[in-house]
Amino acid sequence: MVLTKQNSIKKIEMGTIVTPAGFYAAGMHTGVKRKRNDLGLIYCDVPASAAALYTLNAIQAAPLHVTKESIAEEGKLQAVIVNSGNANACTGAQGEADAYTMRRATARELSVPEHTVAVSSTGIIGLDMPMDKIIPNIEHLTLSSDANDAAAFSESILTTDTGPKATCYQAEIDGETITMGGSAKGSGMIEPNMGTMLAYLTTDAAIEPDMLHHALKEATDKTFNCITIDGDTSTNDMVLTMASGKAENETLTPDHKDWPIFVELLEATCEDLAKMIARDGEGATKxxxxxxxxxxxxxxxxxxxxxxxxxxxxxxxxxxxxxxxxxxxxxxxxxxxxxxxxxxxxxxxxxxxxxxxxxxxxxxxxxxxxxxxxxxxxxxxxxxxxxxxxxxxxxxxxxxxxxxxxxxx
Structure with missing residues (x-):
């Protein structure tokens, strides 16, 4: 464990996206890509407060539309289904239908309401989704809170990345240990205000969706929105946060005495992932x-x-x-x-x-x-x-x- 500069949070070297209480993950290879895992799932065993930010590109992929709709329903999510190898962008009505099908199949498999499932995709733009590979394999995703399955998820979201990007921090809030984990992908088509990047953050803090969105926006402006590799902004970019509330701290707001600690926790997690993305720029050495x-x-x-x-x-x-x-x-x-x-x-x-x-x-x-x-x-x-x-x-x-x-x- 490494203390940060302000000594209010600490980095958990072996922590993952499933270290926060209530979270599980899975990843597998379905054949959408030739080799690496290409289908991943994050699951929370309770409805989690959720917030997300999206690409500023005027052309946005179908999964973003579906995820926005899911979060808008009540600000709660229980799952995120992710595929790599195909962006499901610029695919018209069929692409929209395919994104909803992914949401529906995941909800059915997990026995959760459809609107508590987010959908995310990354890969080549303009190709129809290989649904014959994705949908049958959703039921074969084996969820666990094991670090190996967190690693399998982290691999499943990659495209031209040279390797997974993950981090984890903890802090004490209200006398309770609050954990935040993160996993991200991004290597090319990266420009400030996000690029071809996906980032998923999990925490067991108790916080309402609107306050989580407020904190995420502030953290993103200082981290993910401050990286650039090649000046291009993609159609699929998303940073999404889920908070299970299982740490049972007093619900966080800007008026809470420990709000600055939570903000530092979130910013440190985002900064780690942002720097990993920048360092892993396509062909980069520095x-x-x-x-x-x-x-x-x-x-x-x-x-x-x-x-x-x-x-x-x-x-x-x-x-x-x-x-x-x-x-x-x-x-x-x-x-x-x-x-x-x-x-x-x-x-x-x-x-x-x-x-x-x-x-x-x-x-x-x-x-x-x-x-x-x-x-x-x-x-x-x-x-x-x-x-x-x-x-x-x-x-x-x-x-x-x-x-x-x-x-x-």
Whole structure:
């Protein structure tokens, strides 16, 4: 167990999405994909408070429509059925019907109301769903609270990811131990405000759906909405949270004395998953973190950070371990944020490159050596205000082109 910086929450190294009380998971291979698991299920043994956020793409896949409808019914879910290998996007009336069929089949198998089932899909856009593989296998999903089944679920949601992404944290609220677990996928078509990413969070905290949505929106704005890999936003993106209430704490609201602890718990879980997604960008070899201080406000700080970490020229410079700070300063200037060119300071790692808008002497060899690390930090101080923010991304490599040139074939 690793304590966080504020020591109010702790990371559970062996924790999973089924560590919170009341949750079970399963994953299996049905043949939608050639190899890895492609059908997964999360189940809660009680109706759980639920909240979700979705892609901002104007074209949204059928499963999103179904999930929105399910949550809107009463803000409660008991299950999420997920498939990978086929996005069920841009598939017309048949795609809508298929998403409802997945919801209905899952509800029937679990003996729960249809509106307590969410549906999620990821994969190739524009292909009819292989329902002959998915529907018969829903009954073969074997749920458990075992870590192996949580891992099977985490694998079932992947597309071009190199591996599963999962995390777990705990905190004490009202004298009760509150646990939050998360599982996510995402590797390409990632842009701020979510991209081809799916994230599922479970917690045993007691919280009403509207308050859960409020907290999730706040956490997502600071985490999932601050990652970028390639500037594309997909049709299927979703981050979904379920809270079983089984920890039996006093129901959480912003007026609760421990509300900040719950927010920290949620943000830490989301940040872990967001950074895993950024680090696993298609073809990536390095995670880039851009930390901005001294901005006019927090929103402008995040705007600068996103612009810099999303710049193809900055990304390729990081790939080549080239401390080309001119690319960083150019991205800052086009970000649209308030800047004073004579006040900007930039650093790569601990080495300052620019002070008061002027270049300073530094060892290019030392900075290049630092940029060989798996994690590269770019720090920017705009010196125009008190705003701060971060964004995460990855380097841009030859393999990104290779992977996406043959995604379908």
């Amino acid at each position: 995670l880039i973190e851009v930390a901005v201080t001294g901005a006019k406000d927090n929103d402008e700080a995040v705007k600068v950070a996103k612009t810099v970490v999303g710049s193809p020229l900055v990304k390729t410079a990081v790939y080549g371990s080239d401390p080309n700070w001119g690319r960083i300063i150019a991205a800052i200037g086009r970000s649209g944020a308030t800047v004073d060119p004579t006040a900007i300071e930039t650093s790569i790692g601990s080495v300052k490159l620019l002070v008061n808008g002027q270049p300073v002497a530094f060892s290019e060899e030392a900075v290049s050596e630092y940029m060989l690390n798996d994690n590269v930090l770019i720090s920017i101080d705009l010196n125009v205000g008190d705003g701060s923010g971060k964004a995460w991304g990855c380097d841009l490599t030859y393999d990104y082109v290779r992977i996406n040139a043959s995604y379908r074939t």
